[in-house]
Amino acid sequence: MSTSVSRPAAVSPAPEVVDAARWPDVAAVPRCSAPRAAAAEGILRHALARLPLSVRLPSGRILGAGGPLLELRAPEDFHRRIGADGLIGFGESYMAREWEAEDLVGVLTVLAEHAATLVPAPLQRLRGAWARRQPDEGRNTPGNSRTNIAHHYDLSNDLFALFLDETLSYSSALFPQLPAHQRDFTAGQYRKIDRLLDLAAVGAGTRLLEIGTGWGELALRAARRGAQVVTVTLSEEQRALAEQRVLRAGLQDRITVQLRDYRQIEGRYDAVVSVEMIEAVGADYWPAYFATLERLLAPGGRIALQAITMPHDRMLATRHTYTWIQKYIFPGGFLPSVTAIEDCVREHTTLRVTDRAGFGAHYAETLRLWRDRFTQHAHEVDRLGFDATFRRMWTFYLAYSEAGFRARYLDVHQLLLQRNEAAAAAAPNGTS
Numbered sequence: 069m070s071t072s073v074s075r076p077a078a079v080s081p082a083p084e085v086v087d088a089a090r091w092p093d094v095a096a097v098p099r100c101s102a103p104r105a106a107a108a109e110g111i112l113r114h115a116l117a118r119l120p121l122s123v124r125l126p127s128g129r130i131l132g133a134g135g136p137l138l139e140l141r142a143p144e145d146f147h148r149r150i151g152a153d154g155l156i157g158f159g160e161s162y163m164a165r166e167w168e169a170e171d172l173v174g175v176l177t178v179l180a181e182h183a184a185t186l187v188p189a190p191l192q193r194l195r196g197a198w199a200r201r202q203p204d205e206g207r208n209t210p211g212n213s214r215t216n217i218a219h220h221y222d223l224s225n226d227l228f229a230l231f232l233d234e235t236l237s238y239s240s241a242l243f244p245q246l247p248a249h250q251r252d253f254t255a256g257q258y259r260k261i262d263r264l265l266d267l268a269a270v271g272a273g274t275r276l277l278e279i280g281t282g283w284g285e286l287a288l289r290a291a292r293r294g295a296q297v298v299t300v301t302l303s304e305e306q307r308a309l310a311e312q313r314v315l316r317a318g319l320q321d322r323i324t325v326q327l328r329d330y331r332q333i334e335g336r337y338d339a340v341v342s343v344e345m346i347e348a349v350g351a352d353y354w355p356a357y358f359a360t361l362e363r364l365l366a367p368g369g370r371i372a373l374q375a376i377t378m379p380h381d382r383m384l385a386t387r388h389t390y391t392w393i394q395k396y397i398f399p400g401g402f403l404p405s406v407t408a409i410e411d412c413v414r415e416h417t418t419l420r421v422t423d424r425a426g427f428g429a430h431y432a433e434t435l436r437l438w439r440d441r442f443t444q445h446a447h448e449v450d451r452l453g454f455d456a457t458f459r460r461m462w463t464f465y466l467a468y469s470e471a472g473f474r475a476r477y478l479d480v481h482q483l484l485l486q487r488n489e490a491a492a493a494a495a496p497n498g499t500s
Contacts, residue, residue: 086163086164086457087455087457090455090457091163091457093160094160094163094164094457095164097145097148097149097164098148098149098152098153098157099152100148100149100151100152101151104151104152105144105147105148105151106147106151107151108147108148108150108151109143109147111150111186112147112150113131115182115186116131116132116133117133118133119132119133119135119178119179119182120133120134120135120136120178121133121134121135121136121138121175121178121179122134122135122136122137122138123137123138123139123140124137124138124139124140125140125143126140126141126142126143135174135178136169136171136174136175136177136178137169137170137171137175138167138168138169138175139167139168139169140166140167141165141166141167141168142161142164142166142167145161145164145166146161146166146167149161149166155391155392156390156391156392156395158392159392159396159461159464159468160392162460162464163457163460163461163464165460172463172464172467173436173467173470173471173474176467176468176470176471177471177474177475179471180471180472180474180475180477181475181477183382183475183477184381184382184385208348208349208350208352208353208400210329210331210332212400213302213329213348213400214302214329215399216348216398216399216400216401217301217302217303217348218302218303218304219398219399220397220398220399221301221302221303221305221306222303222304222305222306223305224305224452224454225283225305225306225308225309226452227449227452227454228283230441230442230445230448230449231438231439231441231442231445232438232441233253233254233257234254235254235257235258235261235285236282236283236284236285236309237257237260237261237282237283237285237286238282238283238344239260239282239343239344239374239434240260240344240374240376240427240430240431240434240480241253241256241257241259241260241430241433241434242256242259242260242263242427242430243255243256243259243430243433244256244259246429246430246433247433248430248433248434248436248437250437250440250441253437256430256434257285258289260374261285261286261289262289263482264286264341264343264372264374264482265286265289265290265293265341265372267370267372267423267482267484268339268340268341268370268371268372268484269338269339269370270290270293270295270339270341271293271294271295272293272294272295273294273295273296274290274293274294274295274296274338274339275295275296275298275335275336275337275338275339275366276290276295276296276297276298276337276338276339276340276341277297277298277299277300277333277335277337277339277340277341277364278290278297278298278299278300278340278341278342278343279299279300279330279333279340279341279342279345280300280301280342280343280344280345280348281299281300281301281303281306281307281310281325282301282306282310282343283306283309283310283313284299284306284309284310284311284313284314284323284325285313286299286341286343287299287310287314287323287325288313288314288317288319288323290341291317291319291322291323292319294322295322295339296322297322297323297324298324298326298333298335298337299323299324299325299326300325300326300327300328300329300330300333301325301326301327301328302327302328302329304327307325307326307327310325311325330345330357330360331356331360333360333364335364336364336365336366337364337365337366337369338366338368338369338370339369339370339371339372340361340364340365340369340370340371340372341371341372341373342371342372342373342374343373343374344374344375344376344480346373346375346404346409347375347376347398347401347402347403347404348398348400348401349402350400350401350402351387351402351404351408354404354408354409354412355412355415355416358412358413358416358417358419359416359417361417361419361485362417362418362419362487365487367487369486369487370484370485370486371419371484371485371486372482372483372484372485373482373483373485374480374481374482374483375404375409375480375481375483376403376431376478376479376480377403377404377405377406377409377426377478377479377480377481378403378404378405378477378478378479379405379477380405380406380407380408382477383403383404383405383408387402392468393465393468396461396465397461397465403478406421406424406481406483409421409483413485418487418488418491418492419485419486419487419488420485420486420487420488420491421483421484421485422484422485422486423483423484424481424482424483424484425481425482426479426480426481427480427481427482428473428476428478428479428480429473430480431469431473431478431479431480432470432473432474435466435467435469435470435473436470438466439463439466439467439470442462442463442466443463446459449462
């Protein structure tokens, strides 16, 4: 590990008091044995010897090989949190203001680029012994799914409106050029939606099912093409605003918005579109999800999905790990790999992935623009009743996600699924 000369420690502002009733695991440093905390510190120092990252201690001493600077304000608490809860503790430590980074995305990008090797190989093999497991309520059973969705999407329509563009699209845009500009945001969202609708061959008279309404922009755009749209969501807040937007557009004769789990949908549709919803399904339920899509698809129909993905080996390594994102942002969420999607549809349906396109760099820019807008509207976030710890959590979430895409640890794909007629003919009862 290289060490530069010491510098005077920065003077930090007085930290805001964390509401212990709302944020108990942030307000209180977890219990952690001294050996475990020391092991966490040792892993950090070992990583700093080879990562392009710097850490400044309260004394002013700087550790590391150079790169984006993480300012460690409370080392003992930081190491205890990581020793007790791993990456959950890392995120909670940021929420508790125990560390800072002027270039937060830069710090997180370095960590994402080396995610597979941050923990030494011997400890990686013992992940099952030290990594926390997702609690039972995180499983997306029909009973749990609505609660898990409400945790995030029913926070406040007004909150999302502060940082989303005018389409209220909460998924990656597909920009005309990179780097993206705020002026191109809405055009980028329309471009993304239109590509999906084109992929699914949505036009006049198409019977379209959308799984995951969001705030209704895709349904509106499809209806303006002449499609008859049924769109389903588990978010009461989203459904209410989507229905208002449908009425304002005068498209209530072409769009039906339903509060319904995907497993409860009936009927047959010429096209099915779903944007970044598979991430909320959960790996245990992927077979049921794709079997439902197949059941709902009319002969000759097309399915267009937009999905956030991760490398297959990392997906397998982390499949049973409980993460900061799952605890604070998306309970029950889990990202598939493209390989996992292809394997699942092949094993459980007659569907096949017949086209796919990745555009992760566009998601990194989407998240950057969201984070910029969220930061600009901090006072409005406060007025909506969200406290400073929430703002810090949300900033970390957006930066953490952006870093994943910049490091290419994450990607986003648009995929076309169609029935394989040979497989359908060979199925025990056929598929019609």
